[in-house]
Amino acid sequence: MKKAFLGDLVQIIGGGTPRRDNPAYWDGNIPWATVKDFSTTRLSKTKESITDQGVAESATNVIPAGNIIVPTRMALGKVAINLLNVAINQDLKALLIKDYKRVDRGYLFRFLLSKSSYIESYGKGATVKGIRIKTLRELEIPLPPLTKQKRIATILDKADEIRRKRQQAIKLTDQLLRSVFLDMFGDPLTNPNGWPLGSIRDLVRDVKYGTSKKANEANGEFPLLRMNNITYTGNLDLTNLKYIDLNEKEKEKYLVKKGDLLFNRTNSKELVGKTTVYSRDKPVAFAGYLIRVRSNRKSNPYYISSYLNSKHGKATLINMCKSIIGMANINAQELQDMKILIPPVELQNRYSDFVKALMRKKKHLTLALWQSTELLATLSQRAFRGEL
Numbered sequence: 001m002k003k004a005f006l007g008d009l010v011q012i013i014g015g016g017t018p019r020r021d022n023p024a025y026w027d028g029n030i031p032w033a034t035v036k037d038f039s040t041t042r043l044s045k046t047k048e049s050i051t052d053q054g055v056a057e058s059a060t061n062v063i064p065a066g067n068i069i070v071p072t073r074m075a076l077g078k079v080a081i082n083l084l085n086v087a088i089n090q091d092l093k094a095l096l097i098k099d100y101k102r103v104d105r106g107y108l109f110r111f112l113l114s115k116s117s118y119i120e121s122y123g124k125g126a127t128v129k130g131i132r133i134k135t136l137r138e139l140e141i142p143l144p145p146l147t148k149q150k151r152i153a154t155i156l157d158k159a160d161e162i163r164r165k166r167q168q169a170i171k172l173t174d175q176l177l178r179s180v181f182l183d184m185f186g187d188p189l190t191n192p193n194g195w196p197l198g199s200i201r202d203l204v205r206d207v208k209y210g211t212s213k214k215a216n217e218a219n220g221e222f223p224l225l226r227m228n229n230i231t232y233t234g235n236l237d238l239t240n241l242k243y244i245d246l247n248e249k250e251k252e253k254y255l256v257k258k259g260d261l262l263f264n265r266t267n268s269k270e271l272v273g274k275t276t277v278y279s280r281d282k283p284v285a286f287a288g289y290l291i292r293v294r295s296n297r298k299s300n301p302y303y304i305s306s307y308l309n310s311k312h313g314k315a316t317l318i319n320m321c322k323s324i325i326g327m328a329n330i331n332a333q334e335l336q337d338m339k340i341l342i343p344p345v346e347l348q349n350r351y352s353d354f355v356k357a358l359m360r361k362k363k364h365l366t367l368a369l370w371q372s373t374e375l376l377a378t379l380s381q382r383a384f385r386g387e388l
Helices: 052-056 105-114 116-121 133-137 146-185 248-254 301-309 311-320 332-337 345-383
Strands: 002-005 010-013 026-033 048-050 061-063 068-071 080-082 086-088 092-097 140-143 197-199 204-209 222-225 242-244 261-264 275-277 284-286 290-295 322-324 327-329 339-341
Touching (some): 092 105, 105 140, 105 345, 301 339, 301 345
Antiparallel strands (some): 026 048, 061 086, 068 080, 222 242, 261 290
């Protein structure tokens, strides 16, 4: 198969930043892209914009819609196609194809995405990683006939569309959960149903801090849940675990069982208070930055968790927490003192049944997402080895 260097196939255009101290350069009608805008592979909007004067009197360049843009400093390995004309800053490079009869844009885009880890590995710098333009230019691209390039791009686009639909379905389950909570209990801020107001202390029977025992990367009887294993939306993320051994006395204090609520007591201010309910059968240990909460007969842990993860709950927690040297904290006593609406436990239990059913559905969707992600990766590898 023929090959070519990226530098032979594209013109590489850089960018710049207008001076921040000149308001005449900013908030204009020209979208201005930075690495902060690379949360998606389709660049359709930017956080900031600049004026015509800002373009004329700085090193930025306006890139016509429909081109490939890559970061060369920070966010290495990300790739996007701009769906609108955008100016770019100095951390980005636009790759303008010289001859569309030689290389297809969709094919080149998919190839660069497949090389994300490779590009990232070439990053240099003590704190902020960057790659040299020379490294980018010397990236070798396999070049099958143009018709085959287009076919490969189409196959990979369809596989990626399946993956993105799975992602969207998972997001919709989180949105549905919040919607059902409001439908059943009303907005906690306004309390339209007139539920009694109490404190979390009224709803719990046991509150414990986690262990400060040192964990191991690979060895130990029990997985150890840490603050990063709880997501902002109240889900459990088990992709990065450490392990720990516990004696019989420690097991009672530091094991999490099915139905236990976990509360992240120490984190950055915007993340402190992350809450989830442990729903697995196999017990796990929990670390010191977490609090284990066991509910009493007046409550259901899924209701408490959703209350804390609601918009009102998160706003309350942010106002409660104390910041110390970049970290925020809410201790066990403060958590228990937090005010909470107390609807009938029967209603809480009905909500819990809905949550469990939705989580079972989400589990299937998550597996489907993993499978579609693996499929896309496999097809990409085969495509650029000449096997498709």
